[in-house]
Amino acid sequence: MKPWIYPLLVVIGAACYGILSTIIKLANNDGFTASEAVTGQYYTGFLLALIIYIFTRRGIPTIRGSFPVLLAGVLTAITGTMYGKSVEYMPASLAVVLLFQFTWIGMLYECVATRRLPKKSEVVSLVFLFGGTILAAGLIDADISGIPWQGWAWGLAAAFSFAAFVMANQKPVAGMDIITRLFLMSFYATIAITFLQSPEIVWNGKLSEGLWLYGAILGVFGIVLPIFLFSVGVPKVGVGMSSILSAAELPVAIIASMLLLGERLTPLQFVGIFLVLFGMTLPAMLQRYSLKTRRRLSKSVS
Template identity: 30%
Template sequence: MKDYRSTLYVAAGACSYGLLATIVKYANHLGIHTSLLTFLQFMFGFLFLLAFNLLSKRHTKEHNIIKFSSKIKLMVWGISLGLTTTLYYLSIQYIPVSVGIILLMQSIWISLVAEAVLLKKLPSKGKLAGVIIVLLGTTLATNLFQNNNALDYRGIILGFGAGISYALAIYVSSTVEKELPSSVRSQFLVLGGLLLIVAFWNMDIIRY
């Protein structure tokens, strides 16, 4: 049952990127700037996680004893989350959402290569098969081969940059401060991403 739920969680997370990008692009057409959308996404995410952890007795206890150094470490690594979202949303200003998703999903093989290099261990056949299936499925689902329009190089660079950043985020989420509850870790990772977004967009968040 646990494995079944885990699969559903992964599927829901994967679907969210395509859905969010479509919403963001539509909102841009309505005149809402990407800076405000990105800021609100992370702000509401952080507030939700904060409220969840405060209302959870078990997590509240562990939240209170978390080391300051652990909080800082998670926030620093959380920059990768903010960078991923920022680059991804910027990329779809120049290329179709379908292509942006393909570029973002390059994080799968990038993270696999990084893991092999850092751990000096070849990936298992199961992981390799999973990478191939996900990439093929994503390509077919986004109808990439029927997209005959010329692609803007700026979107390609930004999209691939989002893929690299997302690969880092995946690695961080599975290795940094693993002894803490997932919701507590996520809270500080998202906070780090939020600070990056505020620093990157600055006054554009208010201006638009």
């Protein structure tokens, strides 16, 4: 594939995550808890991954050397649990802002792992992302004093967990293709979610009451698509740049909450979304400008 495809896959994967908080809120409005919606997400996601594996692969997948996949699966389950908890305490748009802090957390993880300082372009990009986040979330003119501390704690914990998931997901496993990775990761995540959330939805009738629909939507956009797209894109792009590109999640979340939940989009939020998108593309633009400059200098010297 062409090099620009991999960043695009990361952006699309992040955009898939952007609609999750809104779908969970819709499930809440229909009488289901966030825990039930998240459980339905992982169970349905695993079922879809199993169907894809059966129709495209043969035999039982080997789990030798699959610890990075196990770790990524558990981390995505932990992230989904914490994110669902945060949505219970605060508006969907604010919950996604807290989750959005994984951008600088992921950059921090990579800098520590590779023992390097952030690049100037990355720092400038994060400044735009942070400023855009504040505006896009409507925090300038919003009253957030009544939000319980549990909401803030769960949201930030989800951000640290999601950044760790992105980092774990970049680890390749020799001899394991993307479909097998999707199947195993969703399997491990489902095992973890069984202990963390509400496995009783399988036998208490909630699925037949309409939870299956929310689970199917969440399973596609919260498990199958992002895990597949991240598994392809993140190893090629890197954790730091993937964290920046994943900022696409925020504009999608804001727009989804506006369209589906009726939340108001103010002019400041519109400016914030623009700043987030600009911050996402800034490193690529600077890199392209630097490359053109070096080419012109090399031609002038020769």
